Amino acid sequence: MSSTKGLEGVVATTSSVSSIIDGVLTYHGYNIDDLADNASFEEVVYLLWNHKLPTKSELDSFKKELAKAASVPSEVIDQLRSFPIDKVHPMAALRTAVSNLGLFDEEADEADEEANKRKAIKLQAQMPTIVTAFARIRQGKDPIAPKEELSFAANFLYMLNGEEPDAISEEAFNKALVLHADHELNASTFTARVCVATLSDMYSGVTAAIGALKGPLHGGANERVMQMLAEIGEADKAEAYIKDALSRKVKIMGFGHRVYKDGDPRAKHLKEMSRQLTDITGETKWYEMSVKIDEIVVGEKGLLPNVDFYSASVYHSLGIDHDLFTPIFAVSRVSGWIAHILEQYENNRLIRPRAEYTGPDKQEWISIEDR
Ligand SMILES: CC(=O)SCCNC(=O)CCNC(=O)[C@H](O)C(C)(C)COP(=O)(O)OP(=O)(O)OC[C@H]1O[C@@H](n2cnc3c(N)ncnc32)[C@H](O)[C@@H]1OP(=O)(O)O
Numbered sequence: 122m123s124s125t126k127g128l129e130g131v132v133a134t135t136s137s138v139s140s141i142i143d144g145v146l147t148y149h150g151y152n153i154d155d156l157a158d159n160a161s162f163e164e165v166v167y168l169l170w171n172h173k174l175p176t177k178s179e180l181d182s183f184k185k186e187l188a189k190a191a192s193v194p195s196e197v198i199d200q201l202r203s204f205p206i207d208k209v210h211p212m213a214a215l216r217t218a219v220s221n222l223g224l225f226d227e228e229a230d231e232a233d234e235e236a237n238k239r240k241a242i243k244l245q246a247q248m249p250t251i252v253t254a255f256a257r258i259r260q261g262k263d264p265i266a267p268k269e270e271l272s273f274a275a276n277f278l279y280m281l282n283g284e285e286p287d288a289i290s291e292e293a294f295n296k297a298l299v300l301h302a303d304h305e306l307n308a309s310t311f312t313a314r315v316c317v318a319t320l321s322d323m324y325s326g327v328t329a330a331i332g333a334l335k336g337p338l339h340g341g342a343n344e345r346v347m348q349m350l351a352e353i354g355e356a357d358k359a360e361a362y363i364k365d366a367l368s369r370k371v372k373i374m375g376f377g378h379r380v381y382k383d384g385d386p387r388a389k390h391l392k393e394m395s396r397q398l399t400d401i402t403g404e405t406k407w408y409e410m411s412v413k414i415d416e417i418v419v420g421e422k423g424l425l426p427n428v429d430f431y432s433a434s435v436y437h438s439l440g441i442d443h444d445l446f447t448p449i450f451a452v453s454r455v456s457g458w459i460a461h462i463l464e465q466y467e468n469n470r471l472i473r474p475r476a477e478y479t480g481p482d483k484q485e486w487i488s489i490e491d492r
């Protein structure tokens with residue numbers, strides 16, 4: 122029996138949710154480039170869960186269902202207020218709040234298809250409400266109730282800022298959500314599938330997935346990209362900073378990928394969004410610095426930017442706090458987690474691989490007095 126470190130290259134399941142084949146990402150067969158340019162996030166969620174694009178009337182009723190489900194039980198919001206608000210990372214707050222949501226859903230442990238669909242809608246609709254409520258509570262402000270008439274993207278920015286976003290911000294945020302929605306068997310999705318393959322409930326699967334997304338080698342990289350950009354400060358200082366980091370074997374956040382070796386197809390969209398948005402804010406230095414870092418890392422290591430790299434300057438340009446970047450990733454990716462959870466339930470088998478044993482052999486028992 123031999124192991125593959127990090128399960129690299131191991132095909133652990135079949136899935137029809139999304140694919141990465143020859144560097145091309147598709148959601149249920151639709152190329153990410155087409156979806157990024159044309160789809161609303163709600164359309165993408167519908168596609169991921171129903172394996173087809175919605176008709177106009179299907180989309181209208183799906184949007185209404187999501188909008189109606191967006192209010193979070195007051196107990197969950199009250200619990201957010203009880204957290205040590207200055208010390209808690211919003212991703213940890215989200216993980217705990219989603220677990221709490223399960224406590225207040227009477228059908229949390231109902232396993233039938235219809236109950237799972239209702240839970241899917243609630244989780245998708247309520248995670249933005251939780252993230253934005255937490256962001257406001259820690260600023261000493263009251264959470265803002267969702268508006269049913271707004272799009273998913275606009276509603277998030279409205280609940281965060283208290284003002285409806287302009288069309289450019291809404292469009293950019295929508296595109297970012299579309300680009301992050303699903304990604305085959307990434308670490309957090311695999312976590313969700315492992316969890317529910319024990320026939321545990323959807324809240325447990327999503328809570329586990331949030332925990333996995335939080336790490337800096339996965340979704341947590343986007344916040345750290347912005348930390349790096351802020352530390353570097355200006356494009357002229359990028360070369361020295363990156364070369365020094367690489368010489369110390371420090372990983373450059375937002376670069377490299379387990380699957381893509383010729384580039385992440387999502388990065389070009391985020392790069393262009395970063396260019397446009399920094400042009401609008403006048404803070405072009407974030408884009409210029411990012412491009413410079415990109416050139417240096419490619420030149421020095423041959424590593425290309427992943428989805429997290431240019432998303433940092435995109436979210437920063439939208440005026441979003443840096444520690445909300447990963448929770449926003451979760452707000453989008455929960456759509457993919459749920460699609461995979463539903464797929465896992467449909468054709469379930471316990472996920473239980475083996476480990477190659479590397480410990481000592483044939484140990485003799487020693488009584489506690491003799492150790
Ligand atoms: C949404 C997402 O999850 S996208 C990924 C987000 N994460 C990041 O951006 C964090 C930075 N990137 C990384 O840590 C990695 O590229 C990962 C974890 C994404 C994928 O990496 P893996 O396939 O496991 O490759 P691994 O970490 O084994 O790296 C292979 C080699 O490339 C190097 N390398 C990989 N990524 C980087 C990086 N970002 N900066 C510097 N060196 C890197 C490693 O140090 C290693 O070098 P070595 O062989 O000399 O030891």
Ligand SMILES: O=C([O-])CC(=O)C(=O)O
Pocket residue numbers: 303304306307308339379380427428
């Ligand atoms: O697929 C991966 O390993 C990580 C990633 O890019 C994602 O989850 O979007």
